[in-house]
Structure formats: C-alpha cells, structure tokens
Amino acid sequence: MKVLVVGGDFNLDGGRESGLIKKLYESISEEKKLFNGGYYQDLEKILLKVKDYDVVFWMANVDNDLPKIRNVKELAPHVMLVSSKRNDVDKYSFKDLTIHGISLKANLTFELKRQNDLFYIRVFDPLGVVWYEGFDIAEATSRSMARLKYLNSITRKKSYKSVDDPNLIMRWYFDPYAQEEYLAKDQPHFVIEDEYLQLIDKYAIIFHQMMGINLLEENSNRPPQVYRCAKSMPSKRFGKYAIVSKRCITHQFLEKGDFIPAYIENDKLYYCGDDKPSIDTPIHIKLYENLTHINYIIHSHNYIEDAIFTDKVIPCGAVEEVTEVLATIKHDKTLEEDKYFINLKGHGSLAMAKDLKDLENIKYIPRPMPEKMN
Numbered sequence: 001m002k003v004l005v006v007g008g009d010f011n012l013d014g015g016r017e018s019g020l021i022k023k024l025y026e027s028i029s030e031e032k033k034l035f036n037g038g039y040y041q042d043l044e045k046i047l048l049k050v051k052d053y054d055v056v057f058w059m060a061n062v063d064n065d066l067p068k069i070r071n072v073k074e075l076a077p078h079v080m081l082v083s084s085k086r087n088d089v090d091k092y093s094f095k096d097l098t099i100h101g102i103s104l105k106a107n108l109t110f111e112l113k114r115q116n117d118l119f120y121i122r123v124f125d126p127l128g129v130v131w132y133e134g135f136d137i138a139e140a141t142s143r144s145m146a147r148l149k150y151l152n153s154i155t156r157k158k159s160y161k162s163v164d165d166p167n168l169i170m171r172w173y174f175d176p177y178a179q180e181e182y183l184a185k186d187q188p189h190f191v192i193e194d195e196y197l198q199l200i201d202k203y204a205i206i207f208h209q210m211m212g213i214n215l216l217e218e219n220s221n222r223p224p225q226v227y228r229c230a231k232s233m234p235s236k237r238f239g240k241y242a243i244v245s246k247r248c249i250t251h252q253f254l255e256k257g258d259f260i261p262a263y264i265e266n267d268k269l270y271y272c273g274d275d276k277p278s279i280d281t282p283i284h285i286k287l288y289e290n291l292t293h294i295n296y297i298i299h300s301h302n303y304i305e306d307a308i309f310t311d312k313v314i315p316c317g318a319v320e321e322v323t324e325v326l327a328t329i330k331h332d333k334t335l336e337e338d339k340y341f342i343n344l345k346g347h348g349s350l351a352m353a354k355d356l357k358d359l360e361n362i363k364y365i366p367r368p369m370p371e372k373m374n
C-alpha cells in the first residue's frame with residue numbers, strides 16, 4: 001500500500017511542522033510520502049496528488065478563518081482516508097466525532113487531545129468501533145495500518161444494471177404494486193407485504209431512538225449517511241431474486257417503491273431498474289442461497305439481545321460477512337433452522353427468518369458507543 005501523510009500547520013506564513021505527525025509517519029513501514037506543515041496554498045496542490053495513494057492520513061491543521069481543504073474522498077473515492085479531529089477541551093461528544101468522520105467518509109478518525117505534553121489518541125471507525133486508545137502514536141499508527149490492510153483486502157461486489165431480463169425490468173417498471181392490471185396472472189409478482197413494511201417502520205423508530213437520532217432533526221446539516229445507517233436494510237427472497245432496498249434512500253420510512261429486485265448470475269451482481277441496490281445486497285443474496293429455509297432478512301446497526309456474535313469486525317457491504325455468518329451459525333446450530341439472529345461484531349445484526357411472524361418481536365439493544373476492540 002502507498003501511504004500519504006499530510007499534517008502539521010498550513011497557513012499563509014509557511015506553516016509549522018508537527019512532532020506528532022513526524023512520529024506517525026516514522027511508524028509506517030509501507031511506501032510513503034510526507035507533507036508536514038507548509039503554505040496554505042500548497043494544500044490544494046497536495047490534494048490533487050491523493051489519487052495516487054492507497055491510504056491518505058489527511059490531518060492538516062488549517063486556521064479557522066481559511067476555508068477547509070479536505071475533500072479527499074470526492075477527488076479519490078478509492079482512497080482509504082484517515083482523518084483527525086482535535087478535541088482538547090472535550091468540545092465534541094463521541095457521537096459528534098463519529099458523525100464528523102462519516103461526513104468526510106473517513107475509514108478511521110484520530111481524536112487528538114493535548115494533555116500536558118502528551119497527546120491522548122483515540123482511533124475509531126464510522127460505526128464507533130475503537131481500534132486504539134492511549135498515548136502511543138506509534139502503536140496507534142500500527143494498529144490503524146493493520147485495520148486498513150484488512151479493509152483493503154475485503155471484497156465489495158460491483159453491481160450491474162440488468163439488461164438481459166427485459167421482462168423483469170418491464171414488470172418492475174410498471175409498478176406492480178400500484179398497477180396490478182398491468183400484470184399477467186402467470187407472471188411472478190414482487191410483493192413486499194404491508195405487514196413487513198409496518199414492521200420495518202416500527203424498527204426504524206426504535207433504531208433512531210437507540211442511535212440518539214431525533215427524527216425532527218432530519219433536515220439538519222448532518223450527512224444523509226447518518227440517517228441511512230440508522231434505518232434497517234431489509235430484504236425478501238423471491239425465487240432467484242432478492243427484493244432489496246435501493247441505495248441512498250434519504251427519507252424516513254421505506255415505501256414499496258423503494259424496493260428493487262436483484263440477483264447474482266455467473267458471480268456478477270445485477271439489479272433491475274435505474275437505481276442501485278443497497279450495498280448489503282450481495283450478502284443477502286448469498287445468505288438466501290446458503291440458508292434455503294430463510295425468506296426474510298433484516299440487517300441493522302444495533303445488536304439483538306442474547307444473540308450469538310461473529311468473530312471478526314467486518315464493515316458494511318463486505319462479502320466476507322457471508323462466510324463469517326455461516327461459520328457462526330454452524331458453530332451454534334444447523335443450517336436448516338427457520339430463523340437465525342446473529343450479532344455482527346462491531347457492526348450490528350442480522351435477523352433472518354422463514355416467516356414474517358418470526359421477525360415480529362426482536363429485542364434490539366443499542367451497540368455500545370464507543371465500542372472498544374482489543
């Protein structure tokens with residue numbers, strides 16, 4: 001991995017080096033490059049170089065009266081970003097800090113707090129999992145690099161718009177929910193039951209409460225990802241298809257029109273219509289493939305009381321979650337049950353059931369925030 005570290009003060013007078021950033025840089029054993037302090041104007045030029053790296057520590061300190069330059073992910077979406085936030089007087093709560101990280105799309109964030117001559121460092125990810133806490137910048141950096149290496153190794157499935165199944169697309173296009181007259185009797189009919197939608201609404205309210213998100217704030221300047229994270233990601237099996245929610249839905253509750261069919265063929269993920277499916281889609285499809293009794297899956301970012309835990313902390317949308325979940329189930333019971341409740345360590349949960357009624361009274365509990373990992 002090629003690593004870029006940008007830190008220290010950047011201002012109109014040429015800036016100032018940071019000792020902490022120097023140590024951070026020295027603790028990285030990969031191919032690397034450092035910009036430690038400098039002219040504010042140079043920061044724009046440095047930003048143009050981020051696309052040439054795999055990992056970018058973007059920790060430049062810029063005077064408050066100058067516009068912030070930090071849109072690393074907009075210029076280089078593939079880059080893994082590590083951001084930082086000074087929190088010397090505990091101005092920000094942990095929730096504020098995670099929201100800051102999410103809004104920058106940072107994979108990890110360093111919270112930095114000066115205490116006498118030392119820096120207290122807390123490294124966490126967008127789901128509030130803490131990967132390091134203490135005063136040792138070398139250790140914080142090496143643990144971050146280990147986590148980034150893992151994140152770099154995971155598989156996210158690209159999705160393709162389905163073109164070879166026009167019937168399916170047309171059926172979908174004519175909105176089978178609202179316009180049944182367009183449907184021939186012998187054609188399959190994608191139904192997301194009202195009862196399922198009501199259940200999803202009920203849990204969405206609980207999830208928002210648990211994550212401390214006030215629905216009345218919905219129009220605030222918080223990044224939409226925060227609200228998306230607080231909703232569940234539900235799906236339903238339909239033959240070889242999974243009916244999944246669309247990606248990037250910003251409104252409060254899911255509606256029938258927010259669901260689309262998706263499927264995997266020759267190891268490629270397809271979706272029907274113009275909207276991309278939720279990033280969890282390949283995981284749900286593969287779980288349906290393996291757990292033949294299961295017809296419904298709800299993924300959330302909260303835990304389920306007394307459910308068994310997976311071992312590894314796997315981020316949202318990584319296909320590795322499937323193997324992890326199946327191994328956890330096998331460890332506990334067989335693969336032919338009618339329902340499974342699984343907690344995904346440092347991430348959330350999966351509730352999977354044959355019948356809708358088995359999903360009715362799930363006891364969700366909030367994930368600890370922060371959630372510390374060894």
Ligand SMILES: [Zn+2]
Pocket residue numbers: 299300301315316317347348
């Ligand atoms: Zn997730």
